[in-house]
Amino acid sequence: MQVPILKQGPFLIATIQSALTDADIVELRDALVDQVGRYRARGVIIDVTSLDVLDSFATGTLRDVAQMVRLRGAETVIVGIQPDVAFAMVHMGLSLEGVTTTLDLEEGLAYLTRGSKVAPGR
Amino acid sequence: MKPLELAEETLVVIESDADIVAARMRGRALASQMGFPPTLATLVATAISELARNILLYAGRGEVVLTPVERGGRRGLAVMARDEGPGIPDIARAMEDGYSTSGRLGLGLPGVRRLVDEFEITSHLGQGTTVTVKKWLG
Numbered sequence: 001m002q003v004p005i006l007k008q009g010p011f012l013i014a015t016i017q018s019a020l021t022d023a024d025i026v027e028l029r030d031a032l033v034d035q036v037g038r039y040r041a042r043g044v045i046i047d048v049t050s051l052d053v054l055d056s057f058a059t060g061t062l063r064d065v066a067q068m069v070r071l072r073g074a075e076t077v078i079v080g081i082q083p084d085v086a087f088a089m090v091h092m093g094l095s096l097e098g099v100t101t102t103l104d105l106e107e108g109l110a111y112l113t114r115g116s117k118v119a120p121g122r
Numbered sequence: 123m124k125p126l127e128l129a130e131e132t133l134v135v136i137e138s139d140a141d142i143v144a145a146r147m148r149g150r151a152l153a154s155q156m157g158f159p160p161t162l163a164t165l166v167a168t169a170i171s172e173l174a175r176n177i178l179l180y181a182g183r184g185e186v187v188l189t190p191v192e193r194g195g196r197r198g199l200a201v202m203a204r205d206e207g208p209g210i211p212d213i214a215r216a217m218e219d220g221y222s223t224s225g226r227l228g229l230g231l232p233g234v235r236r237l238v239d240e241f242e243i244t245s246h247l248g249q250g251t252t253v254t255v256k257k258w259l260g
Contacts, residue, residue, distance in 0.1 A: 021140050
């Protein structure tokens with residue numbers, strides 16, 4: 001597994017640490033959708049801070065994750081999209097419409113905690 | 123001693139999804155080396171990623187060639203993505219937003235065109251497709 005998934009309270013945190021192949025991203029998607037059920041998670045955070053490219057496949061798969069996780073009863077937040085990556089995405093016409101994004105992990109956790117009755121990390 | 127070649131080619135063979143990552147990393151490294159600021163290098167890397175994936179998706183195998191170019195005192199980076207796949211039956215349609223025969227987003231080619239300064243495509247049925255894009259510095 002290329003991307004470690006950490007369980008923190010009712011949330012799953014996936015921190016992408018290096019460039020991912022298409023197969024890696026699909027594997028991450030399936031692992032998250034599976035673990036939402038296994039750990040009865042309320043929220044999923046995907047930290048893309050270290051990604052220097054978000055192309056159409058990565059963007060589309062992240063959108064799929066968010067939709068699949070929602071169908072499983074949890075919420076997804078994408079955190080840490082870098083300025084240059086955001087610039088390229090907008091140029092290309094790629095969007096993460098309908099998917100919650102926050103500046104960083106801290107904001108992402110704060111967002112999910114607001115909607116949850118259980119505090120994370122307890 | 124041979125004179126230094128100004129424009130050296132970098133060729134990346136595309137036959138697996140790991141090669142897509144390799145191609146865009148080489149492209150970013152080359153662009154940075156040539157003095158492209160990170161923002162423009164990211165546009166180049168993203169374009170390479172899309173073109174390399176198209177090769178894999180539609181032809182299964184091909185190559186990406188990166189070449190530093192110069193025109194009228196301006197420097198730039200040319201990216202050529204070529205394959206000997208089935209070719210594109212209707213290029214005009216392939217260049218439309220939202221059109222895809224692969225069932226994916228369908229943003230590949232029109233998206234790439236918006237990332238670069240110059241875009242050229244030739245495709246012959248049964249012979250293959252070549253897409254050449256250029257990004258200029260400054």
